[in-house]
Amino acid sequence: MSKTCKKNKFSQNINNWFEERYQLEDVIEKNLTKKLIPKGISWFRCMGGFALIAFLMQVGTGIFLVFYYVPSASEAFNSVQYIRHTVSYGWLIQKVHAVAPHFMVVALVVHMIRILFKGLYKNPRELHWVSGALLLVLTLVICYTGTFLPANSLSYWGVSSVGGEVAMPTMVTDHTVGSYHDGGTVSNRNLVAVYALHIACIPIMMCIIMGFHFLMIRRTGVSEPL
Amino acid sequence: MVDYSKGRSEEELEAFYPNEILRHTLLTFLFISAVMLGVMFFPESFQKSTDEFASFPTRPPWFLLPFYHCSSLINNKIWHVTTLAIYAITFISIPFLDRNSERSLWKKPIFLSIVIINLLMIIVFGLIKFHL
Numbered sequence: 001m002s003k004t005c006k007k008n009k010f011s012q013n014i015n016n017w018f019e020e021r022y023q024l025e026d027v028i029e030k031n032l033t034k035k036l037i038p039k040g041i042s043w044f045r046c047m048g049g050f051a052l053i054a055f056l057m058q059v060g061t062g063i064f065l066v067f068y069y070v071p072s073a074s075e076a077f078n079s080v081q082y083i084r085h086t087v088s089y090g091w092l093i094q095k096v097h098a099v100a101p102h103f104m105v106v107a108l109v110v111h112m113i114r115i116l117f118k119g120l121y122k123n124p125r126e127l128h129w130v131s132g133a134l135l136l137v138l139t140l141v142i143c144y145t146g147t148f149l150p151a152n153s154l155s156y157w158g159v160s161s162v163g164g165e166v167a168m169p170t171m172v173t174d175h176t177v178g179s180y181h182d183g184g185t186v187s188n189r190n191l192v193a194v195y196a197l198h199i200a201c202i203p204i205m206m207c208i209i210m211g212f213h214f215l216m217i218r219r220t221g222v223s224e225p226l
Numbered sequence: 227m228v229d230y231s232k233g234r235s236e237e238e239l240e241a242f243y244p245n246e247i248l249r250h251t252l253l254t255f256l257f258i259s260a261v262m263l264g265v266m267f268f269p270e271s272f273q274k275s276t277d278e279f280a281s282f283p284t285r286p287p288w289f290l291l292p293f294y295h296c297s298s299l300i301n302n303k304i305w306h307v308t309t310l311a312i313y314a315i316t317f318i319s320i321p322f323l324d325r326n327s328e329r330s331l332w333k334k335p336i337f338l339s340i341v342i343i344n345l346l347m348i349i350v351f352g353l354i355k356f357h358l
Contacts, residue, residue, distance in 0.1 A: 035242035036231045046253045053257050092265065099264040103257070105289045116320070116341060119329030126321035133318040144290055154286060221228030 038222075045222065047111035048132075051139075054104030055206070061097040062199065069149070071195040073188045076151035101143045108136045120223045128220070131213040138206050145198040151191065285356070292351035295358075 018024055068087060070079040083090040112132060115121055121129035148155045231239055240246075286294055293310065300306040316323070324337060331338050 031227075032243045032247075036239040037242045037246055038230055038234065039238055039240045041246070043249070043253070046250065049250060049253065050257050053254055054261070057258075057261065095265045095268075096261065099268045100261050102268070102287065102289070103261055103264065105287075107257075109289075113345075117331045119324075119331060121321040121324075122329055129321045130318055133314075133320070137314045137318070140289065140293075143287060144293075147286055147290070218227050221230060 041222065044110075044114055047107045047114065050107035051104050051111060051135075052210070054100045054107060055210075057096060057100045058104070059203065061093045061100070062203075064093045065097055066199060071149070071192050073151060073191050076149060076191060080150045080152070101139075101146070104139060105143070108139060112136055118223075124220050125216075125223060128213065128216050131209050131216070134209050135206060135213065138202055138209070142198060142202045142206070145194050145202065148191070148194045149198060288352060288356070291355040292348045295351040295355035298355075298358075 065083065068079060068083045068090070070076060080094065083094050085091070115129065115132070285291075296309065297306050300309055324334075326334055326337070328334055331341060
């Protein structure tokens with residue numbers, strides 16, 4: 001028996017093994033290969049997809065950064081500098097993590113404006129808008145918390161140059177663990193609180209809302225062109 | 227799950243795979259290329275907070291500028307956060323506030339003017355903070 005034949009038989013066996021247990025072929029046919037969609041769907045409808053790609057890029061690069069970033073007021077800046085200058089391709093990962101949010105916000109804003117102007121949030125898609133708008137708000141909040149983490153000049157600017165009374169994380173943490181900007185230095189406890197918001201609380205909330213958003217789009221389908 | 231083929235003739239439909247998948251893949255690559263171009267050309271202000279001789283002004287991302295400007299207008303922390311929260315809740319509740327059966331925003335002059343005023347306000351706030 002030739003090598004190609006053996007390979008084909010092997011992949012066929014794997015395919016059968018999965019098919020026997022999970023009947024995936026039917027699901028794939030229904031949702032992918034035999035699925036039909038209306039013709040002439042506008043390319044602008046991809047804006048939500050762009051935001052998703054940007055989010056996935058942020059998650060991917062963020063996971064890498066978590067390995068090297070030190071959430072400590074004295075070490076945060078140095079750890080980011082270490083990522084940028086010493087770790088292989090760290091500069092690229094860090095820069096992508098810093099730049100992709102700009103694209104994500106643009107994609108989200110264009111997506112929301114299109115929906116707003118076309119009135120696509122009308123019955124039965126009200127909750128699509130609610131979840132999408134929540135995602136936009138959470139994106140802005142996660143970007144905001146992200147600016148505090150490197151403990152660079154921007155992080156200090158955020159809490160000091162505008163009067164020290166503006167930071168929402170400051171407000172949250174003021175009532176829990178004290179002030180972020182503690183007597184001229186960034187407080188450790190609050191940097192950790194902002195870090196927890198940035199890498200766990202907000203992303204988890206976003207994932208749940210995103211799942212809900214996509215599920216509803218699958219249920220109701222894309223709206224008819226006006 | 228929704229069935230698009232209901233009530234439509236074959237001419238009005240197309241295959242999701244490969245047509246739409248191909249379009250999405252192309253756009254994904256385009257988007258990633260745009261981000262990579264951004265990585266190459268985006269100016270970055272990364273300097274230590276204690277650097278007194280910083281070579282460039284420290285400025286938050288452009289999309290946060292309107293909110294920072296709002297904070298300079300409202301000096302009270304509680305009021306600032308409350309205002310932003312009310313603004314966000316109003317934005318999120320748009321489908322429940324707009325009870326007009328007309329879909330297109332262009333055909334709803336009052337709602338259209340509210341939206342345009344808000345968009346202009348956000349842009350102007352951002353520009354003011356950028357130049358301050």
